[in-house]
Each structure stands twice: as C-alpha cells, then as structure tokens.
Amino acid sequence: NAGVTQTPKFRVLKTGQSMTLLCAQDMNHEYMYWYRQDPGMGLRLIHYSVGEGTTAKGEVPDGYNVSRLKKQNFLLGLESAAPSQTSVYFCASSLAGHLYNEQFFGPGTRLTVL
Amino acid sequence: QQQVKQSPQSLIVQKGGISIINCAYENTAFDYFPWYQQFPGKGPALLIAIRPDVSEKKEGRFTISFNKSAKQFSLHIMDSQPGDSATYFCAGMGGGSNYKLTFGKGTLLTVNP
Numbered sequence: 429n430a431g432v433t434q435t436p437k438f439r440v441l442k443t444g445q446s447m448t449l450l451c452a453q454d455m456n457h458e459y460m461y462w463y464r465q466d467p468g469m470g471l472r473l474i475h476y477s478v479g480e481g482t483t484a485k486g487e488v489p490d491g492y493n494v495s496r497l498k499k500q501n502f503l504l505g506l507e508s509a510a511p512s513q514t515s516v517y518f519c520a521s522s523l524a525g526h527l528y529n530e531q532f533f534g535p536g537t538r539l540t541v542l
Numbered sequence: 543q544q545q546v547k548q549s550p551q552s553l554i555v556q557k558g559g560i561s562i563i564n565c566a567y568e569n570t571a572f573d574y575f576p577w578y579q580q581f582p583g584k585g586p587a588l589l590i591a592i593r594p595d596v597s598e599k600k601e602g603r604f605t606i607s608f609n610k611s612a613k614q615f616s617l618h619i620m621d622s623q624p625g626d627s628a629t630y631f632c633a634g635m636g637g638g639s640n641y642k643l644t645f646g647k648g649t650l651l652t653v654n655p
Contacts, residue, residue, distance in 0.1 A: 468647060468648075470548075473643075478641065518586070524641070530576070530588045530591075531588070
C-alpha cells in the first residue's frame with residue numbers, strides 16, 4: 429500500500445513551458461486535492477475533486493488546470509509556467525462519506541520556474 | 543481573507559519544555575479542527591484533531607485546547623523532544639463542506655537538545 433504518490437519529485441521549467449504533475453492514490457479515496465506550499469504562506473488549495481470526472485476550483489486556481497479521468501489519479505497541469513508558480517506542490521486524498529475526513533498527503537513535487 | 547490565523551511563525555524550545563502554538567479562526571461554521579505535522583522534505587500528516595463540543599483532547603504528549611467563545615484553539619506539546627522539530631499547521635473544516643480544509647500559515651518548531 430503506497431498511499432499517495434507524486435511524479436516527478438523535482439522539476440525545473442523555463443517560463444512559458446508546460447508540464448503535468450501526476451498524483452496517484454491506492455486507498456480508493458473519492459476526494460483528491462492539489463495544494464501549493466510557499467514559505468510563510470501555509471498550504472493553499474489549488475483545485476480539488478470529489479469524484480471521478482469532477483473537479484472544482486480552490487483558493488488559488490489561476491494558471492492551473494486539473495483532470496480526474498480515473499478515480500485513483502489526479503493530474504495538475506501548468507499550460508504556460510510563470511516564475512510565480514515556483515513552489516512545492518502537494519497532492520492529498522481523503523475518503524468520502526465521513527463527517528471529518530483525514531487528508532493523506534503525498535511527498536510533494538518541488539517545481540522551479542526560471 | 544485569512545480565515546485561520548496561526549502564531550508564532552517560529553518557536554524554539556529546549557528539550558523537555560512545553561511548546562505552545564495558537565490558532566484563531568473566523569468562520570463560525572467550522573466544526574472540525576485538525577493539526578498537521580510536517581517534517582522537512584515530507585508531506586504533512588494528521589497529528590491530532592478536535593471537535594468544538596469538547597474543550598480539550600489529549601493524545602500522548604500532544605494536547606489541543608479549544609475555546610469556542612473566543613474562536614481559538616491551541617496545540618500543547620509536553621516534554622518536547624528534538625524529534626518533534628517540524629512545521630505544524632492548524633486548520634479548520636466545516637460550513638457545509640466536509641472535505642475542504644483551511645490551513646494556518648504554519649509554525650516552525652525547533653527543539654534544542
């Protein structure tokens with residue numbers, strides 16, 4: 429049981445390049461989330477999904493797109509990377525149907541945009 | 543609008559001492575308050591959580607104190623150990639959403655040996 433995994437672990441992009449971050453979970457969780465973590469800013473929700481085929485905007489969605497084609501995967505895309513998107517990105521997942529859901533986090537992806 | 547305010551930003555404690563981190567929330571619809579612990583290079587992990595129907599919850603050396611009228615809650619780490627050195631995040635959830643967490647900005651705790 430690997431839990432939540434993220435690919436890649438590190439990436440360096442040039443301004444304007446695109447990339448996709450992959451998140452996978454093997455816990456059969458319905459809910460999945462993408463956060464970014466910046467120094468002194470805590471964890472901010474980018475997008476989330478409450479089930480396969482559904483996505484919704486979080487607190488800071490601009491410049492990002494997501495897709496949830498399979499229940500176990502949640503993809504985060506950057507179409508045209510900007511230096512402001514330099515951050516550590518965390519994926520998380522949680523069960524549905526519980527009043528208080530523990531979110532399980534992946535190990536993170538460190539992205540640098542030059 | 544920052545809905546969960548966390549303080550201090552950083553904290554240095556001697557081994558064996560008590561670490562205290564405070565949070566204040568604005569959204570009165572929040573009804574679940576977890577604390578997450580994050581070690582360097584790792585993702586956050588749930589440490590302890592409380593519901594507003596109790597004023598205190600204790601798990602080992604970790605205690606959450608909750609003051610509903612003041613809209614404040616705090617994490618107390620008794621007998622702090624160097625292995626407790628990490629970043630701690632408080633959060634709130636509720637108001638019709640049972641899946642979205644609003645996090646504080648985090649507290650970097652360093653426990654000196």
